[in-house]
Structure formats: structure tokens, C-alpha cells
């Protein structure tokens with residue numbers, strides 16, 4: 135095709151497709167419904183804390199190749215920071231004990247044989263059962279591995295909840311398998327934690343939009359697609375309410391909007407119908423020197439503490455149970471936990487709570503089975519987004535891969 139590719143949605147799926155296609159010399163236009171690009175992965179100025187915050191802390195691993203390639207393509211890979219080793223700090227609020235695990239490089243998991251590197255109070259034999267994940271079919275993870283015991287409580291549950299945003303026993307073993315195959319099974323070189331230390335926007339969003347505009351791509355914000363005008367096997371026009379764009383025979387559309395928007399716009403398209411929320415709590419505080427950039431926390435509301443230069447931010451995944459809790463009470467509980475882990479003291483500093491109610495689709499086998507591939511019944515309409523059939527849960531990596539896959543079909 136040689137016409138214009140209209141990309142609907144400027145989340146990471148849409149931006150990745152736009153970067154690929156414009157880089158290949160294609161004519162591209164991006165239409166974003168809100169006033170900002172980035173979708174569920176963005177930074178903004180927050181009045182309560184007076185800081186630039188992210189809508190939610192995002193953790194990548196060094197094995198997320200598509201995400202790193204995308205960042206490299208827009209010149210921001212160096213802004214994804216993290217340790218040189220696959221090391222993770224943990225703290226249990228109940229026992230007040232902390233420990234670190236370190237995953238050795240290479241496919242042979244030497245680290246499970248070293249008591250200093252593996253999870254405390256586990257033996258190497260405990261890890262053997264995890265091999266079952268590597269060959270799992272799509273059934274609940276709870277039917278594949280025992281979701282109890284020290285190894286599960288201290289490592290598998292925290293990692294799986296972070297990756298799948300769904301209670302592990304009910305999660306899709308297939309999605310867990312695909313993550314494990316690309317990270318833990320590869321070894322430490324694929325498991326190094328990577329964080330957008332200066333904000334998600336500076337790594338994934340603003341430089342991409344600037345690059346697109348430099349290349350002559352129109353990135354139109356506040357331009358919400360209201361309807362696709364479909365005739366026979368083609369999309370013939372885009373209806374934005376106030377204006378309409380008629381498509382020529384060579385024009386095509388990548389619909390890179392969330393599942394709920396896509397299923398409303400495209401007749402007969404299936405998609406996930408159940409979603410899970412994520413709670414993020416940001417404090418304007420500087421953590422004591424030496425505090426790890428990332429700490430997994432057990433036994434409280436806090437699950438992961440992220441330390442940034444000017445703030446300490448806490449993630450609680452699979453957080454539907456906290457959506458109705460009073461904000462002040464939640465912030466106080468979480469601040470107490472942050473103090474217990476980091477050694478910070480004193481009155482609660484300025485804070486903000488961000489509750490993303492439909493942060494990800496529920497990563498269950500049933501929901502996974504509802505995900506469509508990129509092609510549709512309309513010849514010039516392709517789907518993208520973390521909710522399409524990427525083989526991964528709702529993640530940056532999945533979103534970017536879906537954008538790349540959609541671009542490859544143009």
C-alpha cells in the first residue's frame with residue numbers, strides 16, 4: 135500500500151506503529167482522543183505533590199526486547215536505568231526482614247544453588263516444580279504449580295502479580311509461561327530491572343511524538359474517533375464527530391485503542407471484557423542514600439516501592455479491593471509501610487493516589503481466549519493494543535509488539 139496510514143490512539147501501541155511506518159517512509163497520521171499522548175503509560179504534572187509523576191510506576195526487564203528497540207529507535211534507551219545485575223530487594227513487613235535475590239546469567243540457573251542468591255529458607259529443590267510453567271497450556275496457573283509455600287510467597291506471587299496484575303492461581307498459565315520463557319528461563323541478562331527514572335513520558339512518549347512531528351506526521355490530539363464508516367470489505371471514512379476524513383483506496387487504518395473502545399467501534403470484534411485495577415501512591419520524599427531503586431514488599435498494602443530522585447512511589451497491583459477505600463487512609467497506611475522499609479521518618483509528605491481502574495485486562499485463560507489477532511474482516515483495518523493476541527499480558531512489551539505487528543501488515 136502507498137496511501138496514508140491513519141493510526142487511532144497514541145498509546146504505546148499506536149506510537150510504536152507510527153514510529154515504524156514513518157521510519158519506513160510511509161505517510162502517517164495519528165489521531166488521539168484525549169489531550170495527551172501515552173495512554174496508560176504517561177507522565178504529568180501533579181498539583182498535590184508539585185511533581186512530575188507517572189500515572190503508574192512501570193517496571194520493564196532487560197529481556198523486553200521490543201520495548202528496548204523502540205526506546206533505541208526514538209533515542210531514549212539510555213534513560214531506562216537499573217542495576218547491572220538481575221538483583222531484586224525484598225522486605226517482609228511482618229518479620230521486618232529484608233533480603234535480596236540475584237538471578238545468575240545464562241540458562242543454567244546457578245543462582246538457585248547458592249543460598250546467598252536464592253530466596254531465604256528455600257532449597258534448590260523447591261525451584262524444580264517451576265519448570266512445569268515452561269510447558270504449560272492455557273489453564274489457571276493454580277492448576278500447574280502449587281500456589282503456596284515460601285518460594286511462592288516470597289518470589290513467585292510478587293513477580294506474577296506484577297506481571298499479570300491478576301491473582302496468580304486464577305491467572306493464565308500460558309501468559310505466565312511466555313513471560314518466564316523470555317526472562318527467568320533466559321537468565322539474569324534478561325531479568326535486569328529497568329525503570330524510567332526521569333518519568334515515563336521522557337522515555338516512551340514525548341520523544342516519539344517529537345520524532346513523528348519532525349518526520350512530518352500529523353499527531354492530532356483531542357481528535358476522538360466516533361465511528362468507522364464501513365462499506366463492503368473496507369473502511370471508507372473516519373468519523374470524528376465534528377469532521378470526517380474520507381479514505382482513498384490506498385489508505386489504511388490501525389485501530390490502537392483499548393479493548394473497550396475497539397469492540398464498540400468494530401462490529402463483531404471480540405476482546406477482553408474483564409479488567410483489573412492498579413493503585414499507585416506517590417510521596418514527595420527523598421529516600422535515604424542506598425535505598426534500592428526497587429523493593430518488593432510483602433505483608434502489607436504496598437507491593438513495590440520505586441525510588442525516584444524526588445519521590446517515592448508505591449505500586450499495588452490487582453487492586454480492585456482498594457478502589458473504594460478512603461484515599462487519606464490508604465495514603466497513611468502506605469506511608470507507614472514506606473517508612474518501615476526505607477527508614478524514612480516523620481509526618482506524611484505531600485502525596486497523590488492514582489487509581490487506574492482498567493489498568494490491564496484480567497490475565498485469566500478465559501480473557502486471554504477472547505483476544506483477537508491484528509487482522510480484521512475489513513481489508514484496510516488492522517488492530518493493535520496490549521489486549522490483542524500478543525501472547526503476553528497487558529504490558530509495554532505487548533503493546534509495542536502489537537504496534538510493530540500492525541505496522542508490518544501495512
Ligand SMILES: Cc1cc2nc3c(=O)[nH]c(=O)nc-3n(C[C@H](O)[C@H](O)[C@H](O)COP(=O)(O)OP(=O)(O)OC[C@H]3O[C@@H](n4cnc5c(N)ncnc54)[C@H](O)[C@@H]3O)c2cc1C
Pocket residue numbers: 142143144145146147148165166167168170171172173174175189190191192193194357358359360390391392395412413414490492493494518519520521528529530531533
Ligand atoms: C497503573 C499502571 C501500571 C502499569 N504497570 C506496568 C508495568 O509495570 N510494566 C508494563 O510493562 N506495563 C504496565 N502497565 C501496562 C501498560 O501501561 C499498558 O499495557 C500499555 O501502556 C498499553 O498501551 P496501548 O497503546 O495498548 O493502550 P493505551 O495506553 O490504552 O492507548 C490507547 C490510546 O487510545 C486512545 N483512544 C481511545 N479511544 C479512542 C478513540 N475513539 N479515538 C482516538 N483515540 C482513542 C486512548 O486515549 C489512549 O491514548 C501498567 C498500566 C497501568 C495503567
